[in-house]
Amino acid sequence: MKKLAFLALSLALASGADAETIRVAIGTQDTTINCATGGLLIRELKLLEKYLPKDGKYKGVTYDIQWKNFTSGAPLTNEMVADKLDIGSMADFPGTNNGAAFLKAGKSSIFLTVLSGSTLGSGNGIVVPKSSAVTSVAELKGRTISVPFASTAHGMLLRAIAAQGLDPQKDVNIITQAPEVAGPALQANKIEAHADFVPFAELFEHRGIARKIYDGAQANAPTYHGSLVAGEYAKKYPEIVVAFLRAALEADRLIAAEPEKYSELIEKVTGIEAAVNYLYHGPLGLQTRDNTWKPEYRKALATSIETLKLMGRESPLKAETFIDDQYIRAAFKASGLDYEAKLKNYDKLALKANDAVTGKPIVDFQRVAGIWLIGEPKVRHYATIEGALADLRKLEGEGKKARGVYVHDLVHRIKLLAENASFVVDGKGQLSAFLQKDAANAYAAAVKGKVLDFAGAQAAAKAR
Template identity: 35%
Template structure:
């Protein structure tokens, strides 16, 4: 990628909203045709069940075709792809997008903007989530010498203000006793621009959401500095719909949610095929897609609007308010008015209440072989032993962080030998903390970890 490419992409992204002027939900082509406009983020890959993957599977179109045959109406779907949630919100409040997907912080901005303009929106379902916050990561350039959050004091950090990744940056710095407004210089940039800034040296670190940190690490353009899961606060992406659209086209919205449920089931049952499909559509490496969306990926996929995710939204409101991004809002009443899972309950049917409190699967290592097969492992040593036994057959190997459970590429993890145990960590500071608490433990290169596992 050239350094000018991200700027070109940003310019294009800024032009898209102006070009997307077709009215969402408007009757196009006659009184018997209804167009539904869906705004999604192709490269924010834990929204694929309402975006990239759903679009490729054609499930929503199938649902609408069946409805149209019953109602005598022709339904058309218009998909609009964006880099972040902000332009989706702009188009929704202008009445030009009916259904949109975005992260938790942008969802709150979506709700606040809708409230302000008297064009209310509603949170109707969830796509992918991580109950500890592992979808956001702070990374630095390889060889930067930065190994902890405290090292960021006096540096330039790129993020997208108002995003969940920005929230992670603010909270993480505050926990370390740093002032996000005074101790760093925050650069408000689109993810692609921030990635370019990190590579060029105009930014010292980058705090971003799925899938940018994993992509840059996979490419050797970044190393992890901080695992968002260290915060222990849930983060997720969800689906928002305009209230007027939901009320006027309730059955259509429920068709969309049924299609999402089908796409979620497909992803769970065929994670490799889903990752390959998303990779083809987005240009992202399939290995990166699988890091987040795989069978043991960072994201857990489920449509239920879980109480713990709603509670996390309420904790997010003060963060946005302190940054001046929303007004003086009562978090409880504001979020409660925004959340509306009635449509999902009807689309989901039996079992929805159980889904509200379903446990995320335990973190396990996973090996993806070049023949397309995968295998999970209960210990890092077992996974490394399998890698060492036949390195030429390995496409990718993933291991969960020893303290947070966040999966990461095995060859990019920080490895610690503690007695006979081999422990992987996403961030060097987490490894340092472990070593400080366990006399005799030490870091070792990945190659040596493989040799120890093989022997």
């Protein structure tokens, strides 16, 4: 019996020794919250393990799943090129740098999928210190503006300045600065403006240290974050790449169904407040989660490649070969989803809710608002801004506090944090919200209304 037991153990050990171990090394950007469905949520919810292949050539395989977090795309790219990572997520412009770096090293990478973005350009933004009198990009002439160099926000900043007829090389002083440094600098008034990517313009606003004066939607330049893979890895393990993308699709489904719950999970992991995460990932969010290669995103990638040339960094990289949608199409099919239908759909995550005061279904979304109270698991929705702010005064009178108040810009249809928005009240007591003070002034003149700040809007709502 002892000999038989020893023989069985020996066979088991031998079998284990022969089993293949496959590395799946993934680089994430946790604090870049619109990468969440390609990283943080997959990792925290262990979604990849559900989809990794376990039969055919993968029968008996052991998976060595490795995760590494980064604050930007450049160091993530360095590790991918050095074969320390297989998959990574980043924005369009850093993604272009990724493709160029691979080619320079005699290799290739593939842009697999979009994760979240905006065909209009919302997400990137420019902020000024809370106490600053500056309200527009034109007023930044002669001032110092910081931005993370080579980021998607850097490109947005250059376009925004040029659109004002200013020379980015002569009329402003642009310096490089990471968001973790820019926050304290804004608070101490050491810089006059800062441009950044998701979610830092809104995060600095929410923390009360800055005020957003410009959103990328004003540039009408599409932007997105997505996932890439090393070309050789995709060629060798296409089924693993599809498994990763199926996990991303499930992460997208989960956060769409319960945005508050997963916004809180993102806060737990990153420290970025759930109210800001919800601004992006909730219904009618600031950006749209989208896994399809819409023409606007393909064009954005081509523009990024052209930008490389303008920066004197020539590369043979071409958008039409850098993007390979066969993997995301396979993931859609395996998950029972229709890629072509999603490709044609430009809608944001729909808001299906009743007004928190009247109980009636919300059907007009131009002036919808939301309040997320501390201690409540769900956001309260309102058909009108005046209805929301009147209810907020009542709730605050009961000792309750809001963790986030949301309104929508009447011009650009983007979601805003209400405390820093400009408002206009018309003769009927109807409130409209605006990101730009000059847009609010123009609208007020057109409707013979009055421009208000958040406190004034609350007072106007109470007076109705």
